[in-house]
Amino acid sequence: MSENTVEIDVLHFDPSTGLRRQSRSVIREKPITLFINETELVTLLCTGHHLDELAxxxxxxxxxxxSPKDILGIEIDEANGQVHVTCSRDTGAVNQLWTKRTVTSGCGKGTLFYFALDALRGKRVRSDLRLDPRNIVNRMEDLHRMSDTYRLTHGVHNTALADAGEILVxxxxxxRHNAVDMIVGHCFLNAIPLRDKLLVTTGRLTSEMLIKAxxxxxxxxVSRNTATTLAIELAKTLHITLIGHVRAGKFVVYSGEERIVSD
Amino acid sequence: MSENTVEIDVLHFDPSTGLRRQSRSVIREKPITLFINETELVTLLCTGHHLDELAxxxxxxxxxxxSPKDILGIEIDEANGQVHVTCSRDTGAVNQLWTKRTVTSGCGKGTLFYFALDALRGKRVRSDLRLDPRNIVNRMEDLHRMSDTYRLTHGVHNTALADAGEILVxxxxxxRHNAVDMIVGHCFLNAIPLRDKLLVTTGRLTSEMLIKAxxxxxxxxVSRNTATTLAIELAKTLHITLIGHVRAGKFVVYSGEERIVSD
Known part of the structure; x- marks a missing residue:
């Protein structure tokens, strides 16, 4: 049992035994409200760990x-489910734009979709990173090995930052967005260079994932799951290598195949 | 091939054959911007069908x-990816509240989370519906049989409204939220009574699913997937029967077990 899971008493049905009482590990879901410079911005429904990175x-x-220098402090108030970020920049203008253009669609949600899209047009990703197909398959296997919570609950998405040889974070x-946001936050706070890295996830590759990357x-x-048409289109425009359906040693390259080099 | 999928040329890696070119069905992802009384509200990233129900x-x-009577008209502008809803009520106050308290977390997102929660406290679901375990298992099997798009792309969540004997919508x-919103919209527009129905889905049971139900x-x-702690807590408060992990004829009842009656 991990601190992200809770043991819950359930009724289990199995045709061979009928209905029987059982104990199960369930993934924790917590509402965490994010404040920037004392203004309430958003409530994230999340597992509730690494809240500084998530924020x-x-x-x-x-x-x-x-820039990380914009952050004067991050205060975590676990008891009230709040994170307070103090920022040296005036965030009023972004806040206004953000609340005005908020975008949503459950699993396929993307705040500030068009705004982000406009800002990215023409900003192609430059990188000399080249991977062998085995690097892809091995990093996905590493990802699966690392997820105790998934094995306990089947209730989380896993995401990792990796290089060709190993998982780093x-x-x-x-x-799935929270997991990516934590990785983004970790790299942002620690100024980790990313041009030679890959992001490995179990979540589907939708347009918002592409925008974050x-x-x-x-x-x-890289995902064990599939990609959408819009994600593929954006990946081609932004020159991102998009790889899906990594399962049983096989995978699919949707875009940027010049970065995958077989011996 | 369905109209919700697109054939895309990819590179496929298989250790036995190496990298080879292949054609794949990919699920369509479209940004659809929703207007209410000519005010832009939100952009949903979705597959792009049943847009009247989704809106x-x-x-x-x-x-x-x-109430359905609030709707004076729904105009779908496919070319520009827009849905315009004309409403007889003054929606200004809700709009203000909505943009102010927007809530988000990717897969675990829930707009107006606390507001919705407050409104629901004490509103327990009353229903005489009782199901045999076989009803649960059979409706999940029906759901899987109905999804051609999933078989083609593995890129969608399936959701259905059902009664004990069959899938209705x-x-x-x-x-996963879009799929539920379409069902909600269908029932709302057609004034379908829901106290004797169940919602069957492939998506995880998070707090927002509970709030919508x-x-x-x-x-x-009912889900083939798992539930979160917050969803279970809400289900108990609201007296909703929550069933997860319906796989291979087995399942788990997290709350409201008195509605599941074995012969």
Whole structure:
């Protein structure tokens, strides 16, 4: 049992035994409200860990922060489910734009969609990173090995930052966006260069994933899941290598295939 | 091939054959911008079908609409990716509240989370619906049989409204929330009574799913996937039967077990 899971008493049905009482690990879901300079911005429904990274990653991805130096402090109030970020920049203008153009679609949600899209047009990702197909398959296997919470609950998406040889940062969360935002936040807070890295995830590759990767300049995005048409289109425009359906040693390259080099 | 999928040329890696060119069906992802009384509200990233239901369901779930009579017209502009809803009610106040308290977390996102929660406290779902375990298992099997798009792309979530004996409405989308919103919209537009129905889905059971079901008064929620702690807590408060992990004829009842009656 991890601190992200809770043991819950359930009724289990199995045709061979009928209905029986059982104990199950369930993934924790917590509402965390994010404040920037004392203004309430948003409530994230998440697992509730790495809240400094989640806050920083979300604020960077949404345009509130430009540099780690913008952050004067991050205060986590676990008891009340709040994160307070103090920022040296005036975030009023971004806040106005953000609340005005908020975009949503459950799993396929993307705040500030068109705004982000406009800003990215023409900002192609430059990278010399080249991978052998085995690098892709092995990093996905590493990702699966690292997720104790998934094995316990089947209730999280896993995401990792990796280079060709190993996983560098691992995060999981009930929301695939939260997991990515934590990685983004970690890299943002620690000024980790990303042009030679890949992002490996279990979540589907939708347009918002592409936008987040492009903002960071990550050249290769890998998922065990599939991609959407819009994600593929954006990947081609932004020169991101998009790889999906990594299962049983096989995978599919949707775009940027020149970065995958077989011996 | 369905109209929700596109054939895309990809590179496929298989250790036995190496890298080879292949054609794949990919799920369509489209940004659809929703206007209410000529005010731009939100852009949904979705598959792009049943847009009248998606708009009506979203607007009802978010509190803009109270009754189908509120809708004077729904105009779909496919070419520009827009849906314009004309509403007889003054939606200004809801719009202000909505933009102010927008809530987000990718897969775990829930607009107006606390507001919805407050409104629902004490609104327990009343229903005489009782199901045999076989009803649960069979309706999930029906759901899987109905999804051609999933078989082609593995890129959608499937959701259905059902009664004990059969599936009544089926919808799929890249976003699990979109699929639910379409069902909500369908029931809202057609004034379908829901106290004797169940909602069957492939998406995880998070708090937002619970809130949507509770708003409609649906007594039983079923998923092939798992539930979160917050969803279980809400289900107990709202007296909703929550069933997860329906796979290989087995399942787990997280709450409201008195509605599941074995012979």
């Amino acid at each position: 920083a990653g979300f604020l960077f991805a949404e345009g509130f922060l430009k 691992f995060r999981d969360d009930i929301g 492009a903002k960071l300049g990550i050249p290769i995005l | 009506a369901g979203f607007l009802f779930a978010e509190g803009f609409l109270k 089926f919808r799929d989308d890249i976003g 509770a708003k409609l008064g649906i007594p039983i929620l």
